[in-house]
Amino acid sequence: MLKVATWNVNSLRVRLPQLRDWLTAEQPDLLGLQETKVTDADFPRADIESLGYAVTFAGQKSYNGVAILSRQPATEILVDIPGFATEERRVLAATFGTVRMINLYVPNGSEVGSEKYDFKLRWLAALTLWLKSELAGHAHAVVVGDFNIAPDERDVHDPEVWKDGVLFNAAVRSAFQGLVDIGLCDTFRLHSQEGGQFSWWDYRMAAFRRNLGLRIDHVLASSHLCKTCTACRIDKAPRKLERPSDHTPVIAEFNL
């Protein structure tokens, strides 16, 4: 069994005790973290290694930052979309045995019409081109992370409220579909067709208590891996803790 998870922790240093407890409980084989918000020099490597995980990371000061925790050591590490290098540490790809893991923190986009929004769309276009070659080279690939895109109406508590926003408008949903169409599946939708199942809730307005959320964190898998996917679930438990991340983990399991 292969267990793959993703969690936007919104500061690794703040969430380290929660991560420790969660790893002990869930024991994933591969975990992609986003918004670690820590430089590589300050990364709590020893804390994570003491939990029995190897760790690969690409961080920066204050913003962004990605990491992959694994049972096996990483090889073939990439920290940028080839040909689309930026200062922003949002990409970490590595190989673990026969599995290629691509961990993403997709740009939020701020607001439609902004420079950040334009960057989000260009970033997604470059990502899609690159992932075609990644899939061509790796039959067993998982693409996980905070995509900052809710794929369809079921994934948004109120589509009317979000329909023109950067997380759900037609352009970003089309970009998400274009990404899936290169040969991926949304593992969550292999097992559940219900709406109202979210992975992120705004800290404000008691959004979690009222379930005013979005499903924007995803575990996508290559066609071959999709055939072996036995489960995908959103683990709401960490979002209920004191001082939580605004995101909660998504976990997929594969019969490998």
Next chain:
DNA sequence: ATGGTGGCGCGGCCA
């Protein structure tokens, strides 16, 4: 009503 909350880091940006 451009609010509300949280992280970084110590003023303002970002989500």
